[in-house]
Amino acid sequence: MRLQSPFTAVFLAVTLAFAGVAIRAESLSQRVDALIEAKAKDGKQPLAAPAGDAEFFRRAWLDFNGNIPSAEDTRKFLAEPAKDKRTKLIDQLFAAPEFPARMAEVFNIQLMERNGDNEEWRRYLADSFRENKPWDQMVREMVSPDFKNEKLRGAGHFIMRRLEKVGQQDTDYPGLTRDTGRLFMGVDLQCCQCHKHLTVKDYKQVDFNGLFVTFQNVKLQPAGGDYKSAWLSEGLLDKKYEFVSVLNRTKGETGPRVPLGAEVEIPTLSEAEKWIEPPDKKKRTLGVPKFSPLKELGQRLASAENPFFARNIANRVWFLAMGRGLVEPLDLLHSENPASHPELLDLLAKEITEHKFDIKWLLHELALTQTYARSSILPADAKDAPENFFTVAKERPLAAEQLARAFLAATGERERVIDGKGWDGIEGKKVERKDFQKAFTSAFANAAKEPELSVNPTLRSALFLRNNDLVLWSLQRRTGNLMDRLAAISDAEKIADELYLSILTRPPTAEEKTEVATYLAKHQADREKALGHYAWAMLSSMEFFANH
Amino acid sequence: MKAEPKDLKTFTTDRQLLSARFSPCGTVLASGAMDRVVMRWSVVEKKKADDVAVSDDIALLGEPAKKPAPKNAKNAKNAKPESPVELVPLPPLAGFNGWVQSIAFHTTEKLLFVSDSWGKLACTPYEGDAPKSQWENATAHDAAIRRIAVSADGKLIATCGADQFVRVWNSADGKPVAKHEHTSDIFVLTFTPDGTQIVFGDMFAKLSVLDFKADKIVRQFEAAPFYTLSRMQDVAGLRVLTFLDDGRTLLAAGCNPEGGGFVQGVPVLMDFDFATGKPVREVRLGTTKEGFVHDVAWHPEGFLIAVTSGQPGSGKLIILRPGEKEPSYTRTAGLANCHSVALHPDKRRFVVTSTNAGSNGNGRRLTADGEYPGNTSPLNLFEIPA
Amino acid sequence: MNPLCKPWEHAVSRRRFLGASAGAFAFGALGGLATAQAAEAMRKNEKQVLFVWLDGGISQLESWDPKPNTPFGGPFRAIPTSVPGTHFSELMAKSAKQAHRLCVLRSLCTQDNSHSSGVARIQRGDPRNRGVPYPYFGSAIAKLMGPTSSKLPPYVWIKPDSGGFKTEDAGFLGPKYGSLAFGDGKPPENLLRNASLAADEDEERNELREMLNKRYAAQRRTNFTEASSYVFDTARELMRRSEIFDTSKLPPKDQDRYGRTEIGRHMLIARNMLEAGVRFVKVANYGWDTHGDNFNGHASLVPKFDRAFAAIIEDLAASGLLENTLVVAMSEFGRTPRINGHVGRDHWPEAWSLAMAGCGVKPGAVVGATNDNGTFVKDNGYDIGAVFHTWYSALGIDSKTVEYDNHGQPLPIAHEEMKAIKEALV
Structure with missing residues (x-):
């Protein structure tokens, strides 16, 4: 063996460096899988089998389109021999117009938490996701809204809705502060408003108050003058905010700051310099101060320099794909609450930062992983599987919107209800999209202001499925709907096929076919009604209710 | 009357009043109070008043004088100092319970009929320091007596109350003459001018014409604006029922309630053609914060004086002429929550009872000397210019 | 300013809290009550x-x-x-x-x-x-x-x-x-059974549903399936006793x-x-x-x-x-x-x-x-x-x-x- 020379050392270093490059040359999805599998191996957690084509097909549709596919589409996909058909499917779903709409829906639920609706806000989200606007830009637009720009003013709803007065309660600045930290940085600072956080040592009272003071001069203003809709004014902030710990009476003060980041220096300006546009009592204008804490916040919070910003969105995109964050809860990112896969979170945060906070890109990468494509069926002999290993796909209850769409698609009433076609000759009251939306939202959505990261089964939703008129309406025979199609089929096996593909997006097993046949044999006299009940049982089953 | 009523003087009192009336002889003003007495004042022409050197700050009930509330004192100061008439307190008539809600003077004799909210009815001379009642009936009704009416000849009086009864009494000895059992709380009643019938109005704003001798309801008609059901509260708006002239026009007045609880509502005066029971005029006095017409006085020269009370602080004195849709005179200044109006037999002076300012408020509020304050009803004396 | 959080104003509560916080992040494990x-x-x-x-x-x-x-x-x-x-x-x-x-x-x-x-x-x-x-x-x-x-x-x-x-x-x-x-x-x-459904029909379709669920749940994690069954069972219980809720017949x-x-x-x-x-x-x-x-x-x-x-x-x-x-x-x-x-x-x-x-x-x-x-x-x-x-x-x-145990906060x-x-x- 030769003596090690300096050259050898250089050579080794170069090789390692190349090896590094080689690893980086792998796609992100491959690296994700490698990290997940490595930890599973260490933890002796068996991996679930890959999801079957039907399971994968339904999952991807629900996640990226927001609906279930038709029986026809499913048949086609299952029959397709191409090896790369899953990749093609993902690409198609991401390119379809439903994708940005689905993202807008998901982010609306996450950011507003069922706290009221607003058309301009929805339009803003839809436009932004259609343009695939970088997330940092979107957050800046939300945190520091431009109300004179018609396309962007909808973004202001994030703050405005939270500052609306509710009854005689004080304007909820603390709530806005809390939500800004939670949703854009993954840090819930609620408990350190009045003292240091008692369980999270990273979160300090100054972090809450620095964000709090940023919003303190923001006021809701009615439409008028240059403003076509309600807007937010920002007042003059020229001194630091003082706070006291209720625990030990220590005093502190801060200017605006991004939590867990540096304080923004409040500029020392002469009276004249303080204003871009001084307030004018005669014209009744409020004036525009030169120093805008909101702008400062927007720039510093939604920035590659702010590690929490990237980690939060990486964790949330991971959550969208896998149903669980790498860090849980999503809004408690701190040093003592490490990610289940710390390296993976670092990697995702770095990658999304390098890709200019492109949510679509990251989600697409995750959709191509084997982790995403694993079955929710437990590995043989396993009684359960810890969620934080991501070895078995997590079942996620459908959101009210997904469920309403899937319900209409499955029962073949989508065209009539959504597009208003095919009402000829129908007796009784017309059923419209809004009726369905309203009914499903009130039955399945979480309470307002409750984070809706998971839809919990409730008594209300169970009773809805059992007795609601709209649910039962969908199962009456009407031209072209599922019941109509089934009525035209006489062969029990084919009926089973149509039922399973239409509702559960998969062909029935032999056992299931026999069940359908036995049931139909018993119900020869009231076949049509009985088929309706069978469809109902499937529609209210866990398999339908979950994205599995 | 074309000129406006003129303020003569405001006299303070130490409690809340319900029903002020002048005696037909004109020498006494009496009023039922919320504190189980009938308050009395001697009506004294100015020069006489000087002789007896009374002041309106004089103690009532023989107790040491309390300091009048500052606002009332100010009112008194602002009132014309040269008032030709003084109201000199007389000892109250005691022996009653709860609220003395209704009083009525005998038309010819120097007697006063008094009823209280515990069902007592009494007939008492109204002069003298401690007049002994001529008769009394502690259980005339088994609930609050809401109204006393006296027949034109003074021989009969009628009462009605929350026990759902109309009762007719011999005014001389208090012996029962007739009774009628109704189906709900009765708020107001009056004799027809010929004295043969009684008209009464109930909680549901139904007006019934009663032949009391036969205990028979002759006919009924609705005064619909004076009732609403608000959630489960029956909101009764009737407060006044009286004939305006020889018996052709029946006036009902009170509140057209919008809802219960706060009882927001519009003060309303309604004329009915008595022969047909058809409403011929409905005058609405303002907005829903203005509440009730609580009392009216019919001036023999052919106009109506009415007073209102609504949300605390709101009150009106109005003058309304026959057939007109709008009052010819409205006065609000200094007249918060007016509950009664009494016309002097001289047809020139009248008294409006109002309420001190700042009569309401949630929660604890004490006077400067730490006492829990009650409210009072100032007496506002007006004069109708000749 | 309307504080969201004003706890721990005196030492007693604070000690109590710190004592309990060891397992504080086992969210809901105790059903939100401080002890089982x-x-x-x-x-x-x-x-x-x-x-x-x-x-x-x-x-x-x-x-x-x-x-x-x-x-x-x-x-x-x-x-x-x-x-x-x-x-x-x-x-x-x-x-x-x-x-x-x-x-x-x-x-x-x-x-x-x-x-x-x-x-x-x-x-x-x-x-x-x-x-x-x-x-x-x-x-x-x-x-x-x-x-x-x-x-x-x-x-x-x-x-x-x-x-x-x-x-x-x-x-x-x-x-x-x-x-x-x-x-x-x-x-x-x-809450009440839909008028278009007879009781036996309702029972039968629910049995079908349970059959499907049983098969689905057998192969999967228990969390979701248990929660879902629980609410359906409660709904069924409620509907069975609907006569108490039928307030039209007092x-x-x-x-x-x-x-x-x-x-x-x-x-x-x-x-x-x-x-x-x-x-x-x-x-x-x-x-x-x-x-x-x-x-x-x-x-x-x-x-x-x-x-x-x-x-x-x-x-x-x-x-x-x-x-x-x-x-x-x-x-x-x-x-x-x-x-x-x-x-x-x-x-x-x-x-x-x-x-x-x-x-x-x-x-x-x-x-x-x-x-x-x-x-x-x-x-x-x-x-x-x-x-x-x-x-x-x-x-x-x-x-x-x-x-109460509010996510670790007693x-x-x-x-x-x-x-x-x-x-x-x-």
Whole structure:
């Protein structure tokens, strides 16, 4: 063996460096899988089998389109021999117009938490996701809204809705502060408003108050003058905010700051310099101060320099794909609450930062992983599987919107209800999209202001499925709907096929076919009604209710 | 009357009043109070008043004088100092319970009929320091007596109350003459001018014409604006029922309630053609914060004086002429929550009872000397210019 | 600034918290109760609660604490009750005959004279501000005691206007401790079997559903499938017992006794639900805010309440349920002694009354007193925190040791500086 020379050392270093490059040359999805599998191996957690084509097909549709596919589409996909058909499917779903709409829906639920609706806000989200606007830009637009720009003013709803007065309660600045930290940085600072956080040592009272003071001069203003809709004014902030710990009476003060980041220096300006546009009592204008804490916040919070910003969105995109964050809860990112896969979170945060906070890109990468494509069926002999290993796909209850769409698609009433076609000759009251939306939202959505990261089964939703008129309406025979199609089929096996593909997006097993046949044999006299009940049982089953 | 009523003087009192009336002889003003007495004042022409050197700050009930509330004192100061008439307190008539809600003077004799909210009815001379009642009936009704009416000849009086009864009494000895059992709380009643019938109005704003001798309801008609059901509260708006002239026009007045609880509502005066029971005029006095017409006085020269009370602080004195849709005179200044109006037999002076300012408020509020304050009803004396 | 969080104001709570925080992030593992034993002990209890809420503020002077012939006493008489020496307002003639079963607290002295904050403050027991919304009494009981063995929903709210699944009372306990609300006494939407379905059809389709679920669940994690089965099972249980919720068929004789009024109807439904085993029934009645025409208002309202309340007390006593049922009738405050110019009474938290009966409270008792004119309480008044301790004590819950576990934050179930009113307890 030769003596090690300096050259050898250089050579080794170069090789390692190349090896590094080689690893980086792998796609992100491959690296994700490698990290997940490595930890599973260490933890002796068996991996679930890959999801079957039907399971994968339904999952991807629900996640990226927001609906279930038709029986026809499913048949086609299952029959397709191409090896790369899953990749093609993902690409198609991401390119379809439903994708940005689905993202807008998901982010609306996450950011507003069922706290009221607003058309301009929805339009803003839809436009932004259609343009695939970088997330940092979107957050800046939300945190520091431009109300004179018609396309962007909808973004202001994030703050405005939270500052609306509710009854005689004080304007909820603390709530806005809390939500800004939670949703854009993954840090819930609620408990350190009045003292240091008692369980999270990273979160300090100054972090809450620095964000709090940023919003303190923001006021809701009615439409008028240059403003076509309600807007937010920002007042003059020229001194630091003082706070006291209720625990030990220590005093502190801060200017605006991004939590867990540096304080923004409040500029020392002469009276004249303080204003871009001084307030004018005669014209009744409020004036525009030169120093805008909101702008400062927007720039510093939604920035590659702010590690929490990237980690939060990486964790949330991971959550969208896998149903669980790498860090849980999503809004408690701190040093003592490490990610289940710390390296993976670092990697995702770095990658999304390098890709200019492109949510679509990251989600697409995750959709191509084997982790995403694993079955929710437990590995043989396993009684359960810890969620934080991501070895078995997590079942996620459908959101009210997904469920309403899937319900209409499955029962073949989508065209009539959504597009208003095919009402000829129908007796009784017309059923419209809004009726369905309203009914499903009130039955399945979480309470307002409750984070809706998971839809919990409730008594209300169970009773809805059992007795609601709209649910039962969908199962009456009407031209072209599922019941109509089934009525035209006489062969029990084919009926089973149509039922399973239409509702559960998969062909029935032999056992299931026999069940359908036995049931139909018993119900020869009231076949049509009985088929309706069978469809109902499937529609209210866990398999339908979950994205599995 | 074309000129406006003129303020003569405001006299303070130490409690809340319900029903002020002048005696037909004109020498006494009496009023039922919320504190189980009938308050009395001697009506004294100015020069006489000087002789007896009374002041309106004089103690009532023989107790040491309390300091009048500052606002009332100010009112008194602002009132014309040269008032030709003084109201000199007389000892109250005691022996009653709860609220003395209704009083009525005998038309010819120097007697006063008094009823209280515990069902007592009494007939008492109204002069003298401690007049002994001529008769009394502690259980005339088994609930609050809401109204006393006296027949034109003074021989009969009628009462009605929350026990759902109309009762007719011999005014001389208090012996029962007739009774009628109704189906709900009765708020107001009056004799027809010929004295043969009684008209009464109930909680549901139904007006019934009663032949009391036969205990028979002759006919009924609705005064619909004076009732609403608000959630489960029956909101009764009737407060006044009286004939305006020889018996052709029946006036009902009170509140057209919008809802219960706060009882927001519009003060309303309604004329009915008595022969047909058809409403011929409905005058609405303002907005829903203005509440009730609580009392009216019919001036023999052919106009109506009415007073209102609504949300605390709101009150009106109005003058309304026959057939007109709008009052010819409205006065609000200094007249918060007016509950009664009494016309002097001289047809020139009248008294409006109002309420001190700042009569309401949630929660604890004490006077400067730490006492829990009650409210009072100032007496506002007006004069109708000749 | 309105602080979200003001906890740990003194060392005791803080130590307690730090002690408990070792397992604090096992979210919900203990079902939100500080110890598993405490949860177990509560479940065995079959006590029930009837909570009658007279929204807007019933006047104490026109109900439980009359002061006839005093300057603020109003027009009404006081009448003797079935307890010698105790008098109620004449508007309470029927409840007066039940006085030997009631425990009247006449010295409430609370903090808030506004409805918007007062209603919540009172029904939450006005604990120290912890920066989290406390549950209303009904949600608290749903949490602390759960459903009875009847498995019916633990918190049913019978109210005027709209019904449904009302979550707002639950506060930090979370929506599942909200109430099942019967708007105008009618069952929430979808509770009764759809008219187009026969019972056997419904059963059959549900069996199909269970067959499908069983197969699906056999291969999957248990979390989701268990939660989903639980709610469907509860729905089924509820529907099976739907006759209690079918309020269209109340016996006419009972309707007459309870009064054919809103509160009469609602109280009768409440009785049926208590008999069926609902843990906590709240009957709410609105329109008691008599700032104007208070006396005619109360003359109309109080007898309607009185009739319904006396009837349910009588019925619960007759069926023996009263022994295990805590009954409370109250508002967010009383009304001012002073009578305003609109002949109304305003809001008065300084000295007011509530009535209790049944489980654990002293029958026939009058606790506390106001002064002769009814303007203030004699001696010390009781704040609502003490009343909450009293109720918990009557229900066998040790409010000094049982705590909530709000995601690791232990919170007292009633104001920690107050204690139960002994004179009101058996």
